Amino acid sequence: MTLRVAKIGPGATVQDGGRRGRMHEGVPQGGALVPELLARTNRAIGNDPRAPAIELPLHGAQFVALEAMTISIDGETRPISAGEAIDVPSSRDAVRYVALAGGVDVPEVLGGRGALLVAELGRLLRAADELRAVRREVVLGPESPLTVTGRIRVVRGPDAIDDASWERFVSTTWRVSKDWSRTGLRLDGPALPIRVADRRVAIPLVFGAIQLVASGQPVILGPDHPTTGGYPVIAGVVSADRGAAFAIRPGGELRFG
Amino acid sequence: MILEPLGDTAWRIELPEGANRPAIQAFLRAQRGVVDVVVTDRHALVVFDPAEPPDDPRRAIESMTGATIGDVTEHVVRVRYDGDDLPDVARAIGRSIDDVIVLHAGTYTVELIGFLPGFAYLGELPSALHLPRRSTPRPRVPALAVGIAMQRTAVYPFASPGGWHLIGHALDFRPFDAIHGARLRLGDRVRFVPA
Numbered sequence: 302m303t304l305r306v307a308k309i310g311p312g313a314t315v316q317d318g319g320r321r322g323r324m325h326e327g328v329p330q331g332g333a334l335v336p337e338l339l340a341r342t343n344r345a346i347g348n349d350p351r352a353p354a355i356e357l358p359l360h361g362a363q364f365v366a367l368e369a370m371t372i373s374i375d376g377e378t379r380p381i382s383a384g385e386a387i388d389v390p391s392s393r394d395a396v397r398y399v400a401l402a403g404g405v406d407v408p409e410v411l412g413g414r415g416a417l418l419v420a421e422l423g424r425l426l427r428a429a430d431e432l433r434a435v436r437r438e439v440v441l442g443p444e445s446p447l448t449v450t451g452r453i454r455v456v457r458g459p460d461a462i463d464d465a466s467w468e469r470f471v472s473t474t475w476r477v478s479k480d481w482s483r484t485g486l487r488l489d490g491p492a493l494p495i496r497v498a499d500r501r502v503a504i505p506l507v508f509g510a511i512q513l514v515a516s517g518q519p520v521i522l523g524p525d526h527p528t529t530g531g532y533p534v535i536a537g538v539v540s541a542d543r544g545a546a547f548a549i550r551p552g553g554e555l556r557f558g
Numbered sequence: 559m560i561l562e563p564l565g566d567t568a569w570r571i572e573l574p575e576g577a578n579r580p581a582i583q584a585f586l587r588a589q590r591g592v593v594d595v596v597v598t599d600r601h602a603l604v605v606f607d608p609a610e611p612p613d614d615p616r617r618a619i620e621s622m623t624g625a626t627i628g629d630v631t632e633h634v635v636r637v638r639y640d641g642d643d644l645p646d647v648a649r650a651i652g653r654s655i656d657d658v659i660v661l662h663a664g665t666y667t668v669e670l671i672g673f674l675p676g677f678a679y680l681g682e683l684p685s686a687l688h689l690p691r692r693s694t695p696r697p698r699v700p701a702l703a704v705g706i707a708m709q710r711t712a713v714y715p716f717a718s719p720g721g722w723h724l725i726g727h728a729l730d731f732r733p734f735d736a737i738h739g740a741r742l743r744l745g746d747r748v749r750f751v752p753a
Contacts, residue, residue, distance in 0.1 A: 321593050321594065322587070322593065322594055323594070323739055323740075324594035324595065324596050324603075324605065325583055325587065325594070325595050325596060325597065325671060325743075325744065326671060326675060326676060326734075326739045326740035326743075327671045327672050327673065327674055327675040327676055327677055327734075327740060328675045328739060328740070330594065330605075410736045411736065411739050417675070419674060419675060419716065419718075420674075420675035420676075420716070420734060420736075421716060421736070422736055455565075456563050456564070456565050456566060458562050458563070458564075459562035459563070459564055459570045502598075502599055502600060503598045503599060503670055503672050503673070503679075504598065504601065505570065505596035505597075505598050505601055505602075505603035505672075506596075506603075507564055507565065507567065507568045507603065507605055508567075509565045509567070510564055510565065527672060527673050527674065528596050528671070528672045528673075529596065529598055529670065529671075529672025529673055530672075530673075534564060534570075536565075537563065537564040537565025537566070537567075537568070538565055539565055539566045540565065540566055540567045540608055
């Protein structure tokens with residue numbers, strides 16, 4: 302089963318459940334921006350929830366099926382005949398996934414099959430790419446539903462933030478800015494007072510950590526975050542809500558709680 | 559030792575002065591329930607699955623102090639000292655370009671890995687070479703460039719933006735590749751040899 306890319310937006314890659322155990326080498330876990338949606342897309346077609354699928358951030362794509370097959374678009378399955386064109390327009394949410402039965406056949410590199418562009422692992426998808434499906438053993442884990450409510454739960458700290466600034470942080474309705482990528486998304490809103498960070502001290506980072514950058518804007522780190530950084534980390538998004546944060550398109554609103 | 563949550567999947571532990579960071583990293587990585595570990599100058603980050611958190615490791619790591627014991631890997635890296643900032647560095651420290659090369663060549667320890675996959679912060683530079691970062695970072699530093707900033711030096715594993723002073727480039731050495739991952743590990747030694 303092969304799907305040919307006819308047209309695809311910038312930033313599209315193959316992503317899976319991410320890499321584990323290499324952060325000490327500077328390799329972030331990577332993987333899907335919205336893990337719950339990847340899982341739903343895969344499950345609908347009988348795949349392992351972490352199986353590699355096509356990730357379409359902010360833009361849609363068009364494909365042509367070279368053989369008859371069944372695909373899953375965000376969990377909606379669709380039988381497709383040979384030669385049929387498939388249009389996947391961008392959606393209300395920031396990210397869409399297209400899964401092939403069995404998973405997209407890309408090589409495992411350093412414990413993962415997803416592209417990690419900062420490490421030159423894998424690459425952006427482009428027109429004329431042909432994505433083959435492979436049949437893999439399916440291990441179904443527990444279901445983790447995605448609820449995009451615009452309210453993102455956080456744990457305060459570990460770096461210090463004064464009570465007034467914290468109050469402002471959690472009471473503000475933030476707008477997701479255009480500065481949005483797999484590395485992180487920046488929020489527009491009132492600038493929070495930032496303590497001058499000691500730039501010589503590198504701080505360890507993780508997917509969902511919220512850095513307060515020099516402009517006083519919060520940045521929620523994405524799956525391809527650097528593993529260390531120089532700005533204070535004022536909060537961490539709980540794992541169940543990271544996907545929900547990255548499912549919001551630039552221009553959309555979110556609140557912390 | 560202070561342990562603070564970072565979200566619900568990580569703890570950030572503040573390390574005491576003199577902590578044996580390579581030993582702590584190795585210990586933490588071997589613990590049941592630990593998915594990932596990042597050890598920086600002052601912290602150890604322990605990443606886990608919130609459904610199965612590991613045991614609090616503080617008691618076990620507090621006695622891990624002093625220098626690394628056991629085998630230390632030494633990497634010999636040939637450097638061609640032809641970086642764009644070499645003349646500026648020489649001028650800034652009031653020495654000749656040859657002096658900069660002699661000062662920089664030598665053996666360093668991997669003190670930190672971060673910023674980019676395989677980016678190893680090596681220390682400590684001779685104090686004569688300590689300079690603040692460039693006031694304007696370059697939008698693109700080429701892969702394999704050898705840079706210096708403050709007390710540290712590094713080989714850029716990939717082309718990236720960067721604010722370090724570029725003094726040369728590494729020959730026959732790739733800090734990161736898809737087969738091995740990062741070639742340099744916390745605590746490893748790197749000997750720079752002028753090519």
